[in-house]
Amino acid sequence: MNNDATAKAAGAGGGLRRGRIFVITLLALFTAGAAVSMRAATAVHMRSEYLDPLGALSAGERLATVLGAAFAGFAITLLLVSAVLAKIGFGRALIAAASILTAGFAIVAGAGALGLSPYTGLLVGMLVQGLGWGLVETVINPLTSALYPEDRVGRLGILHAWYPAGLVGGALLGLAIDHANLPWRWNMIPLALLCAAFVALTLREKFPPVSASTNAPVTPGEMIKATLRNPTIFVWVVLMMFTASTEFAPGQWLDVALSQIVGMRGILVLAYVSGLMFVMRHFAGPLVKRLGNIGLLITSSVFATVGLFALGGADSPVTVLLAATVWGFGVAYFWPTMLATVAERYPRSGTMVFGLMGSAGAACTYVVLPYLGAVYDKAKLAAAGGDVGLAANAQGAELTHILTAAAAASFRTAALIPLCLVVIFTAIAVADRLRKSK
Secondary structure (H helix, E strand, C coil): CCHHHHHHHHCCHHHCCHHHHHHHHHHHHHHHHHHHHHHHHHHHHHHHHHHHHHCHHHHHHHHHHHHHHHHHHHHHHHHHHHHHHHHHCHHHHHHHHHHHHHHHHHHHHCCCCCCCCHHHHHHHHHHHHHHHHHHHHHHHHHHHHHHCHHHHHHHHHHHHHHHHHHHHHHHHHHHHHHHCCCCHHHHHHHHHHHHHHHHHHHCCCCCCCHHHHCCCCCCHHHHHHHHHCCCCHHHHHHHHHHHHHHHHHHHHHHHHHHCCCCCCCHHHHHHHHHHHHHHHHHHHHHHHHHHHHHHHHHHHHHHHHHHHHHHCCCCCHHHHHHHHHHHHHHHCCHHHHHHHHHHHHCHHHHHHHHHHHHHHHHHHHHHHHHHHHHHHHHHHHHHHCCHHHHHHCCCHHHHHHHHHHHHHHHHHHHHHHHHHHHHHHHHHHHHHHHHHHC
16 A cells, blocks of 8 residues: 555545544653653652662662663563554553553552552552553554654654653643642642543544554564564664663653752753753654754764763753753654654564564663662762761762762763764764665
């Protein structure tokens, strides 16, 4: 089926209302994004209530492990469900995603009262949230591809603009609840209501077949064979690990690392960057036409590297916002451009290639976040001169110096990831040009 025929089938033909279905994908991703920033906004509360009593010297690493558990769940769902999504169907998968997300919110809200240790309860709740988030991602990318085969890059860019929109919404919600001196668990209520909203909308629509998500519809077995016959796919899987961890890991770490040293809540920085991303992702299509997919990825990698190095030296609201602006310009286009690139290069891998990419990105973030936490804890101890020094200087200007050194170490370590991407994407661009010239 050619692009025009597929577009017609996904649009007015077949009783499908693709505009309304697309709105459901936007709302689902908005909800997932709001849950991500909710986790970042409530991280300081979870640490002080549950993790600091277990040992302040390792609280940073424990907190990063808790936050990373959501990314582990995200990776598991994408890896296991993408190849069999055709058996489930888009509509049923969206309903299941909302149900699982809501269960995850409830478990986190009740951590410590479930017959488990509070730390274990947080880990389980975050893992379950990640499973629901991963199911959202499993559905929305191939669904958008099926709805708009004539404009996949542009529509995926618009779709993924609603992830940072959700980050802004979740961040503002978290700040409002803190400002009102309400329990941090109240963050979960509006998130559960959003899940109920996109379930209600889903029940009213007829969805296209999953096979319409590529120009070469294939069975799960054929997708697996096509993927294994193209080992270069796994180069892109590794690159997705790098791009996703450049975006997600620092974003989850902003509030923890910066709030006490720059005179403003780090979650506000995340909201600001997410607002930039929301606007910028609407222009993915024109930028790709001008720079090409690889050119846009090279440019993004340069900005992300500079931005993360600058975040490592930020010590005031002005410097942190400037650094975050550069980092935000860098990471805004990574996720949708990577997905669109592999969809174009490997069409016969179908939904499986979306699953592999998303799963790899989330899995790497699960590894990188605890590593950043460990780097933070180690740098904090080194700046304090050891355990005794940290205990003696846990206030005032000395504490600010210690926390600044720890934040700098964690962000500058993260900056090495996009620095590698600059080199690798440049090599791919050269290889593509040489291949076309033959």
